[in-house]
Amino acid sequence: MGEPTFGLLGPLRVWAAGVPVRIGGPKPRAALATLLLQPGRFVSVDVLTEVLWPGGAPPSAVANVRTYVRNLRRALTAAGIPAAGLRTEPSGYAIDVAPDDVDMLLFERHLDRARAARDRGDDVAALHGYETALGLWRGGVLQDVPASVVWDPGVTRLEELRATAVDECLGVRLRLRDYALLLAELRSRLSEDPLREDLWRMLVRALHDSGRTTEARSAYAEAERVLAAELGTEPSRPLRAVGEEVNGYAARRPAVVSAPVCQLPMDVPDFTGRTAEIAALEELLSAADRRPVVAAVSGPPGSGKSALAVHVAHRARAAFPDGQLFVDLGGLSDRPRDPADVLAEMLRGLGVVDSTVPAERSERAALLRSRLAQRRFLIVLDDAVDGTQVRPLLPGTGGSAVLVSSRRRMPDLPAHHLALGELRRDEARALLGSVAGPDRLAGDAAGADRVLAGCGSLPLAVRIAGSRLASRRAWTAATLADLLQDERGRLDQLQAGELEVRASAELSYRHLPEAAAAAFRAFGRLPAEPVGGWLVAVAVGGAAGDAAEALATLADRHLIEAVGTDPLGLPRYRMHDLLRCYARELADADTFTVRRRQQLRIVDALTALARTANAAMPTRFLGVFTAAAHPAGPAGPGAEITRAVRARPVEWFETERRILVATVESALRLGRVTQAADLALELASFFDLRGYYGDWLRTHQLVLDAIPAPSDARAAALLRNIGQLHLYRDRYADARDSFVWARAIFGAVGHPAGEAVAAAGEGSVHRILGDLDAALATFTDALGGFGTVGDRHGEAVARNAIASVWLERGNPRAAASWLDGALALARDLGDRHREAQVRRRIAVLHDLRGEPDLAQAELTRALDIFCDLADTHCAAYVQESIGELCLRRGNAGEASALLADALAVQRQLGDRRAEASLACLLGELHRATGRVQTARDYFHRSLSTWRRLEAHDRADVVHEKLRALRSGPG
Numbered sequence: 001m002g003e004p005t006f007g008l009l010g011p012l013r014v015w016a017a018g019v020p021v022r023i024g025g026p027k028p029r030a031a032l033a034t035l036l037l038q039p040g041r042f043v044s045v046d047v048l049t050e051v052l053w054p055g056g057a058p059p060s061a062v063a064n065v066r067t068y069v070r071n072l073r074r075a076l077t078a079a080g081i082p083a084a085g086l087r088t089e090p091s092g093y094a095i096d097v098a099p100d101d102v103d104m105l106l107f108e109r110h111l112d113r114a115r116a117a118r119d120r121g122d123d124v125a126a127l128h129g130y131e132t133a134l135g136l137w138r139g140g141v142l143q144d145v146p147a148s149v150v151w152d153p154g155v156t157r158l159e160e161l162r163a164t165a166v167d168e169c170l171g172v173r174l175r176l177r178d179y180a181l182l183l184a185e186l187r188s189r190l191s192e193d194p195l196r197e198d199l200w201r202m203l204v205r206a207l208h209d210s211g212r213t214t215e216a217r218s219a220y221a222e223a224e225r226v227l228a229a230e231l232g233t234e235p236s237r238p239l240r241a242v243g244e245e246v247n248g249y250a251a252r253r254p255a256v257v258s259a260p261v262c263q264l265p266m267d268v269p270d271f272t273g274r275t276a277e278i279a280a281l282e283e284l285l286s287a288a289d290r291r292p293v294v295a296a297v298s299g300p301p302g303s304g305k306s307a308l309a310v311h312v313a314h315r316a317r318a319a320f321p322d323g324q325l326f327v328d329l330g331g332l333s334d335r336p337r338d339p340a341d342v343l344a345e346m347l348r349g350l351g352v353v354d355s356t357v358p359a360e361r362s363e364r365a366a367l368l369r370s371r372l373a374q375r376r377f378l379i380v381l382d383d384a385v386d387g388t389q390v391r392p393l394l395p396g397t398g399g400s401a402v403l404v405s406s407r408r409r410m411p412d413l414p415a416h417h418l419a420l421g422e423l424r425r426d427e428a429r430a431l432l433g434s435v436a437g438p439d440r441l442a443g444d445a446a447g448a449d450r451v452l453a454g455c456g457s458l459p460l461a462v463r464i465a466g467s468r469l470a471s472r473r474a475w476t477a478a479t480l481a482d483l484l485q486d487e488r489g490r491l492d493q494l495q496a497g498e499l500e501v502r503a504s505a506e507l508s509y510r511h512l513p514e515a516a517a518a519a520f521r522a523f524g525r526l527p528a529e530p531v532g533g534w535l536v537a538v539a540v541g542g543a544a545g546d547a548a549e550a551l552a553t554l555a556d557r558h559l560i561e562a563v564g565t566d567p568l569g570l571p572r573y574r575m576h577d578l579l580r581c582y583a584r585e586l587a588d589a590d591t592f593t594v595r596r597r598q599q600l601r602i603v604d605a606l607t608a609l610a611r612t613a614n615a616a617m618p619t620r621f622l623g624v625f626t627a628a629a630h631p632a633g634p635a636g637p638g639a640e641i642t643r644a645v646r647a648r649p650v651e652w653f654e655t656e657r658r659i660l661v662a663t664v665e666s667a668l669r670l671g672r673v674t675q676a677a678d679l680a681l682e683l684a685s686f687f688d689l690r691g692y693y694g695d696w697l698r699t700h701q702l703v704l705d706a707i708p709a710p711s712d713a714r715a716a717a718l719l720r721n722i723g724q725l726h727l728y729r730d731r732y733a734d735a736r737d738s739f740v741w742a743r744a745i746f747g748a749v750g751h752p753a754g755e756a757v758a759a760a761g762e763g764s765v766h767r768i769l770g771d772l773d774a775a776l777a778t779f780t781d782a783l784g785g786f787g788t789v790g791d792r793h794g795e796a797v798a799r800n801a802i803a804s805v806w807l808e809r810g811n812p813r814a815a816a817s818w819l820d821g822a823l824a825l826a827r828d829l830g831d832r833h834r835e836a837q838v839r840r841r842i843a844v845l846h847d848l849r850g851e852p853d854l855a856q857a858e859l860t861r862a863l864d865i866f867c868d869l870a871d872t873h874c875a876a877y878v879q880e881s882i883g884e885l886c887l888r889r890g891n892a893g894e895a896s897a898l899l900a901d902a903l904a905v906q907r908q909l910g911d912r913r914a915e916a917s918l919a920c921l922l923g924e925l926h927r928a929t930g931r932v933q934t935a936r937d938y939f940h941r942s943l944s945t946w947r948r949l950e951a952h953d954r955a956d957v958v959h960e961k962l963r964a965l966r967s968g969p970g
Helices: 026-037 044-054 059-080 103-121 123-134 152-175 179-192 196-211 213-231 237-247 275-285 305-315 339-349 359-374 387-393 427-438 447-456 459-471 477-484 487-493 501-509 512-524 533-540 544-556 577-588 592-615 636-647 649-669 672-692 691-704 715-726 732-748 752-766 773-789 790-810 813-827 832-848 853-869 872-888 892-909 914-928 932-948 953-967
Strands: 013-016 086-089 093-094 293-298 323-328 378-381 401-406 418-419 561-567 571-574
Touching: 026 044, 026 059, 026 093, 044 059, 044 093, 059 086, 059 773, 059 853, 086 892, 103 123, 103 152, 123 152, 123 213, 152 179, 152 196, 179 196, 179 447, 196 213, 196 237, 196 359, 213 275, 275 293, 275 305, 275 339, 275 418, 293 305, 305 323, 305 401, 323 339, 339 359, 339 387, 378 387, 378 853, 427 447, 427 459, 427 512, 447 459, 447 477, 459 477, 459 501, 477 487, 477 636, 487 577, 501 577, 512 533, 512 544, 512 577, 512 592, 533 544, 533 571, 533 592, 533 636, 544 571, 592 636, 592 672, 636 649, 649 672, 649 691, 649 932, 672 691, 691 715, 715 732, 715 752, 752 773, 752 790, 790 813, 790 832, 813 832, 832 853, 832 872, 853 872, 872 892, 872 914, 914 932, 914 953, 932 953
Parallel strands: 293 401, 293 418, 323 378, 378 401
Antiparallel strands: 086 093, 561 571
8 A cells, every 4th residue: 555645643744646745835734734634524714714823813814724725726736636625615624535545544444453353352463453553653743733722632632542552552562472572662661651550560571471580570679669759659459460470479468358438429310411521531530540530520500510420420430449439518508618627527438537537637638648549439529619628638649539520610720620511402402301201302303402492401401491391291392492482581481399590590699709790790781692801891881900800700610601712812701591591680680770871881882993993994895984084992991902903803893793783783772873873884894895794784774774764874874885785685676776865865965975975886786787878977977976075995986887887898998097097096095905896897808808818817916805805705706707717718627616616605695696607607617528417507507596686688698508508419
């Protein structure tokens, strides 16, 4: 077998026909590595961005990722490696590779075969398999690619799998008596990790079995010395047994029999779910051999921390033959337990009589460590208040393990930390069925899913919901789901007997300091989205520093979850839906004045920041705004992020999009229609750039509906923007009506700039509908209006628009001077987006002149600009133009990639006109390459779309292509 095409087990390597392939610079290599670490699986653009720019991505990150992937395809294709497996998906990428093509997959396959041979007793085949698998390693995983935290889990898994494979290979060599290589490898491994008793045991055994008894006794003595010096303990029973055998006194010591103690409470009989967490904890507990293991399980109220700890303890009992201890530390009581009292209780559980328990806490802790040093106990410490309470209760040496549960994170505790959250949906569904009875959910899967959504898949809530269904036989799952629909009454429905979600949340809330309690209540007034810490500070009305401390307290107690940082580097937090319901109840208990003041602070801050962001946008939106060109930023905590927002406006809008949309609605509920209109207008530029047409229409239409009789400049600006949106969505009659109405209002109120902007939109409708005379006249009116008010950006738009009419007429000579003027204006103003739009028209001019090379050069410049600005919509249009040029010039491969990518973008944005055009081009491409059925499918798709758009001329053209295809061969 030849070399795998892709190598991850060492430096990143790509091979083709025995020759290394160069894959660009560090960032394309890192992108390829990220995809290969998850072969066949979707990798989002967000993940790739985190890998490539761990300190914060630039504004052009999305466009850069797209360029890197495009270059990877080219490099692979040039090397003769099929690039079809490198797939573009909505918002991400994936790479499909055969197992033989990646050394990582090949390693795992050989390892599986080796283990299978070992398990069936074929050690010769097993050894060959292990050697083959380990021979694929050339160093550390991706050792020449800058490390990324995104890779850590996968890289760690591979490194651990390698270490395990090495150990297993050593065991096989021992059974095969392959002593020469075995002894050398064992001594090498022990030099790296001298506390591995299993390696010492194998070394002593191998030396003894190979007839080197003196060396075996010396090795055992060395093991005793190292363990005593480093751990203060003697060898464990398995190593001691080998030592006794080589020293000739195997049967001298009588076996010590201790009566095991088990204090574990009863396991939950119908425990369901948490399979991944159980496996992780059992794996941790199984490592308690040479040294103690501590696992700390923390999570929000109702997440099942105690139930999980007890369940895992019962499953692991056999691994801890000396006994199991259980202590309730009372962390949520008014008086958490003193560690000294707990130590006394634990010592009594270990058989220490009261009269010999020391008086001092430190002495009790020392005695506990001494009693556990040579024994294997499992200790469960439930409901811990903090690490200070737990630390004195931990063993120091030996093979014991400790499971700690707490509502708080305890970063100061020397433990493996496992944070619980919601159940996976399949596990939550299984728990609901287990408690309610599986027959209760039969035939009502949709109702069950709605119940789980209302419970937020929180174990306590799901168990209560199941109990209510079990006790109310007349109810269906849909009945309970309807009751849970109303957030304000949801917690009333989630109580059954002594189980109650509200009471569980209240236990945590009542122990909060006042500042943290205020921040908790603020979440009840914020949208059900991850929110920035600065916004919580705005809602509370305090200083940002105080809010940060309060948020840290809530996060430590699992009342909110830190969900990372946004692209501006600002922390964001999420509250579970049920906790947010409780927070809303608390917030609703505030006075009307307090509630209104808090909501107005949020609206004011977000509106001011939206103005700041819009003023700094990289593209100039052809709209009308009511704020100043250089708006003042917000006051209070929002002011502290103004500089970051101004530096990365698109990223800020993207991060806060849902919250900003909700804030428009909130302003309307507060009766602030003018402020809602201003915020909606500030959002339009971003919605246009990123194609969020649904949000665009919703915000503008809600505000217009709140205006009884649109008659001022704000209403006209909203109408103009809605006209632009209708134009994008091919609703030309609605677009024309909106532009004409807006133009009339602007004219009536004496707003010539707005009148010119509306005229430019109206002209675009005329041009698309083929009324070129009306388009030229309207664009000329717009140019005059822009000139009157000195709007040079608008002049560039109008000149480019006039040129488009001449190009539609097939007159590049008449268009040239208009394009020259538009390009000069755009470049002089530094308006790169407008420059790219003009270059698109210049490309059409060159194409009409029969200059395809110059046309493609202009299109490439335009594409680079749109990609830098992350304008995916405009970039897709340019890709379509380049793809069409490539198709005409016989470059089917390049054309296919460009057109397919553009079609995916336009389908996602809902631009049906562009979809129809692209589908027709792809039909032509597949017809030219002999794929007749695929061509037919694309033509049918194009035809049906043009007909829905009532573009009969375009539909007739595609229909003729289909007829020609039917009459031809195939």
